[in-house]
Amino acid sequence: MNGDLGSIIDMAEAAHDERIIKSGLKRFATSFGFERFAYLQTEGAKLRTFNSYPEKWQDIYLGSQYFRIDPAVTEAKRRMETISWTACDWPARGTSELKRFREQAIEHGIRSGVTIPVNGSYGSAVMLTFASSEKQADISRFQDRQKAIEAVMAIHYRLKIIAAATIVAPKRLLSPREAMCLMWAAKGKNVPETADVTGINPRTVQHYLDNARRKLDAATVPQLVAIAKDHGLV
Template sequence: MAGDLRSLIDMADAAHNKRMIKSALKSFTRSCGFERFAYLQKEGLEIRTFNSYPEEWQAIYLGGKYSRIDPVITEAKRRMKTFCWTADDWPVRGTSELKRFRDQAIEHGIRSGVTIPIEGSFGSKMMLTFASSEKKADNSKLQNAQEAMHAVLAVHYRLIITAATTVLTPKQLLSQREAMCLMWAAKGKKADVTADLMGISPRTVQHYLDSARRKLEAETLPQLIAIAKDRGLV
């Protein structure tokens, strides 16, 4: 896998849009013996995904809010280490929602695979899944845990970089402390909670948020968070 991983990292680093990242991941997926990939980031109830699954399946998955019952996500959160799975092993009965989910997944070519979960920043979870339509996928090329984690991180950070496409003037660049306070505020944390998390005073937290608000020309905290999200800062 080492040569394929090196190629993925090089291609991801050279990518300047999501189309190029997807192309790099598709090549890596095929070289590992799989058909499709799905990168997913979960922060609380919010799900962000970047994948090569059929569009019809994506619509069904998101529309049915299947992340609530997806056995792959449940297992990834529980184990937080690389694991293999097959839809045929999912415990289903009768006409349950999980049975419907399994049947629809298999129908759209998602029957087995390997998932690599990683603990992200600010309590988020990231996972990269390689899927196959076969009853049992060959995971022999994804058994090196460290290399698998490198693949996830290469994709994760390149997606962050390509998302931040807005050009900022030097005056608008946030300091590390301003960015951290803003990140926690975007996750709904009050100043006193953020202060405890960062080991500073609530007054200092407010100072950093006020500074960020001036730099991004926001009138209120909600507007600051909205601007920061639009510009890929959080």
């Protein structure tokens, strides 16, 4: 996988199981100088994650519900823009929970990284993090915000599609771009508005929605949204 955010989108388009996605994200992380990746979806007190962190750290993180205080997560959600972070900026003294989090993260090789957040549906937040054991992360190759958002959403919707594969026939599965346009339609965006927020040509947006309608046997976009919600695709 080459060192370009667009390669994540291409990989997600072709992936038919989580193993392929994990392998692709690992290669991407390495090409950008990172060692680990983590996909997170937070909604209130709920967390869904798909990552390559050490299992012991995953158990600690989830068991302690560290996503509530994780500075990378809280700052990314607050700013809703790509951020770089380093454990050097986190509290190193005292007896606080945040200090304990810092110590345990460093112990398990999570010292710096880059986090790309995106607003999800129904008040959720979706983010993709690349982490390193080095003291400082390089954010220079993540400057294209629109491409970063597309990469995160491609992973997000491919994982949802794979999860729904047991209840939706394979021929009816949506591509990440089709799912992305459907997501904005579910939020009430029309074709020109979806084109504006995604950077995709309006005619191409319409093409993706038409493909999605055919795959889900929907006559209209509102019916498409309703069917997709029934199957947990949006």
